[in-house]
Amino acid sequence: MKIELVSIHFWIIHILIIFGFIGGVFYKVSNILKGNLIIDNKTLISSRWSKFWFLIRKFFRNFFSKKIGLILAVLILDSIIHVKLFRKNKLKWLAHTCIFWGLVALFILSILSGIAVEVLPAFGYEEGSCGFVDALADKDFWGTAFLNEWLNIIILFGIILAFIRGFITKKSKGLFMFQDIFLIIFIILILVSGWFTESTRYIIEHTPRYIAGIGYFGYYLSRFLQFTFRQVSEPGWALSYRIFWHIHISIVWMSFIYIPFSKFSHVIFSPLASILNVFDKKKHTGDQY
Amino acid sequence: MSTEKFSVKQILNMEACTRCGECTELCSAYMGSKDLKLSPPKKIELLKKRIWNKSIFGKLLGKKDLSEKEMEELLRSAYSCTLCSRCEVNCPINIDLKDMWISLRENMVSEERAPEQLELLRERLMKAKNISFDTNEGRTDWIKPVPEVPENMYIKKSAKVIYFVGCVSSFSPRTFKIPRSIVQILQSAEVDFGLLGDDEWCCGFPLMSSGFAKDFEEFAVHNIKKVNNTGARILVTACPSCYHMWSHIYPGAVKDIKMNFKVLHMVQYLYMLAKDGKIKLNPVESKVTYHDPCDLGRNSGIYDEPRDLIKMIPGVEFVELENNKEYATCCGGGGNVESIDTELSSNIASIKAKEIIATGADIVITACQQCVRTIATGLKKEKSRIKAVDLSQLVLDSIKAGS
Numbered sequence A: 001m002k003i004e005l006v007s008i009h010f011w012i013i014h015i016l017i018i019f020g021f022i023g024g025v026f027y028k029v030s031n032i033l034k035g036n037l038i039i040d041n042k043t044l045i046s047s048r049w050s051k052f053w054f055l056i057r058k059f060f061r062n063f064f065s066k067k068i069g070l071i072l073a074v075l076i077l078d079s080i081i082h083v084k085l086f087r088k089n090k091l092k093w094l095a096h097t098c099i100f101w102g103l104v105a106l107f108i109l110s111i112l113s114g115i116a117v118e119v120l121p122a123f124g125y126e127e128g129s130c131g132f133v134d135a136l137a138d139k140d141f142w143g144t145a146f147l148n149e150w151l152n153i154i155i156l157f158g159i160i161l162a163f164i165r166g167f168i169t170k171k172s173k174g175l176f177m178f179q180d181i182f183l184i185i186f187i188i189l190i191l192v193s194g195w196f197t198e199s200t201r202y203i204i205e206h207t208p209r210y211i212a213g214i215g216y217f218g219y220y221l222s223r224f225l226q227f228t229f230r231q232v233s234e235p236g237w238a239l240s241y242r243i244f245w246h247i248h249i250s251i252v253w254m255s256f257i258y259i260p261f262s263k264f265s266h267v268i269f270s271p272l273a274s275i276l277n278v279f280d281k282k283k284h285t286g287d288q289y
Numbered sequence B: 001m002s003t004e005k006f007s008v009k010q011i012l013n014m015e016a017c018t019r020c021g022e023c024t025e026l027c028s029a030y031m032g033s034k035d036l037k038l039s040p041p042k043k044i045e046l047l048k049k050r051i052w053n054k055s056i057f058g059k060l061l062g063k064k065d066l067s068e069k070e071m072e073e074l075l076r077s078a079y080s081c082t083l084c085s086r087c088e089v090n091c092p093i094n095i096d097l098k099d100m101w102i103s104l105r106e107n108m109v110s111e112e113r114a115p116e117q118l119e120l121l122r123e124r125l126m127k128a129k130n131i132s133f134d135t136n137e138g139r140t141d142w143i144k145p146v147p148e149v150p151e152n153m154y155i156k157k158s159a160k161v162i163y164f165v166g167c168v169s170s171f172s173p174r175t176f177k178i179p180r181s182i183v184q185i186l187q188s189a190e191v192d193f194g195l196l197g198d199d200e201w202c203c204g205f206p207l208m209s210s211g212f213a214k215d216f217e218e219f220a221v222h223n224i225k226k227v228n229n230t231g232a233r234i235l236v237t238a239c240p241s242c243y244h245m246w247s248h249i250y251p252g253a254v255k256d257i258k259m260n261f262k263v264l265h266m267v268q269y270l271y272m273l274a275k276d277g278k279i280k281l282n283p284v285e286s287k288v289t290y291h292d293p294c295d296l297g298r299n300s301g302i303y304d305e306p307r308d309l310i311k312m313i314p315g316v317e318f319v320e321l322e323n324n325k326e327y328a329t330c331c332g333g334g335g336n337v338e339s340i341d342t343e344l345s346s347n348i349a350s351i352k353a354k355e356i357i358a359t360g361a362d363i364v365i366t367a368c369q370q371c372v373r374t375i376a377t378g379l380k381k382e383k384s385r386i387k388a389v390d391l392s393q394l395v396l397d398s399i400k401a402g403s
Helices: A008-032 A048-063 A068-081 A083-088 A090-122 A131-137 A142-168 A178-205 A209-228 A234-261 A263-283 B008-016 B028-033 B040-054 B056-060 B068-078 B097-110 B116-128 B136-143 B167-171 B177-188 B205-210 B213-230 B240-253 B266-275 B304-312 B342-359 B369-381 B391-400
Strands: B161-164 B234-237 B262-265 B286-290 B316-319 B363-366 B387-390
Touching: A008 A234, A008 A263, A008 B008, A048 A068, A068 A083, A068 A263, A083 A090, A090 A131, A090 A142, A131 A142, A142 A178, A142 A209, A178 A209, A178 A234, A178 A263, A234 A263, A263 B008, B008 B040, B008 B097, B028 B342, B040 B056, B040 B068, B040 B097, B068 B097, B097 B205, B116 B205, B116 B213, B136 B167, B136 B177, B161 B177, B161 B213, B167 B177, B167 B369, B177 B266, B177 B387, B177 B391, B205 B213, B205 B240, B213 B240, B234 B240, B234 B266, B240 B262, B262 B266, B266 B304, B266 B391, B286 B304, B304 B316, B304 B391, B342 B369, B363 B369, B363 B391, B369 B387, B387 B391
Parallel strands: B161 B234, B234 B262, B286 B316, B286 B363, B363 B387
Antiparallel strands: none
């Protein structure tokens, strides 16, 4: 039995969430632009729009100049690989890399799967035309299942590592704030609800072991659930699947809206800050941002 | 809080900070107090909270500003910082934290929350043009015991090199040995040098670092004009903060007047003289270590010249401190912390002293009069007999060892 859950209301909420996310980023950027912007130590730009466009122009002027090399180097070394952190503290780097890259890769995979399942068929795509698209659309395809499973495990490993460093060995001098709890709760709930959704899907779709076994976390959970709740009927598992799926997707949406207001906003702001800071360190004088 | 004292880049940096704590491990104020409230991430969080409370979301939640307790915490942490920049070294995204702390102090000044001591310092500076209680006429009193000083006491209308002495060396008797050594070295190298005398005003660093940003420009303009008038080609100073102001802050702050001379720190100039054979260095049997002053090392990037100069002195055995160059710990004498929180400054100095003692050196060399003062006090507190001297004093000893 195959179940289709995506419907119009999904897309409406999805679009609203994207607007919510953009609104959050807009609010943050607007706050940032409240700061002063002095050019050549003389001219003060007062309006936030003027500051925004000045910075955009400045960015593109630098991007299409000799400075492109430096921009790329900073982006790759400081924002993507985090070389400085790697040299200083390999364990911390590992925790950060697992969480960050795990989430980014999972996000990309989900977006691609969404396109393969929902968007491309709307534009006349027919199953069987492209192996790659079919693989993305099929959650039971070994590659997709393997990636989904392992990325979840990598993220969980990163969280456990960060937790041990921060709260058990107390090696981290990082400042943990109350609002960070929400972020951790969101990530854990996404992972756990994802496994429950997957396991109930395995139950109702009667996925054979040789396929479901790739997503073994979900598979063994499905076996455990089936064993523990033997009295639950087929429609009961179908309902459970719907509930878990909606819980899962709701948490994903909520966390998405929360990103601009959380510690995770550094994904957006840190690369920009890194580039500006490196430019400024090189010259000491001149424009101040 | 008005955000006008913070730049767009600084607020972006606040948003980009993840409170990872790499800075806390190196922060001098944290090391000296073990109080996380003084750490950089805590300051940034309070600043962010203030911005949030003043935003539309804060207003919707009925917030206006930080609570009085949080405000006091922010004020305390703002003025407990030695501005040593050590917190910047390991920052994964290279945040210019020192600049942010100075802007925070500017903010406190604009809200009339700056500590009383600093308001007094400002008044004194604006009136006397130096950080002491004396009038500026006494600026060259330290030179009197130096042998073979001409009648004009080197206050000339023109000179190739201007030696900018700085307030501490000019007015604090504990450091008089430094300018006296420098004058004797310049005499022995037959350098055509001059002093500005009472025309020398404070470089403005205490004003700028306390948050009185606007006031320091008057000092910068005056000093640049006076040095330009002498026709000097080189300006040397033995004070790292003066050097940092002259070389990094003045050019950005005073755009209308060109500086017609090169700015060098004394260690760079002495190294040049030694390399050119203008001063003869004789053996000095000693085991020495070197402390990098924050404004000379981390804030100005001068690490090699002092080390090379020390190694040029025959007989000297040089050992590095455990934390050296960009990782050098602060002596506790920066950021006006000494006048705000004496205990914290003393604790930081003790950490430095213990590190020096661990090297087994007989002498700790530095290139800053303030560091000499603070380290000497720290060593005394730790009951050590290690001598803290400026590099110019060691160079003079080496020159004199031949006579």
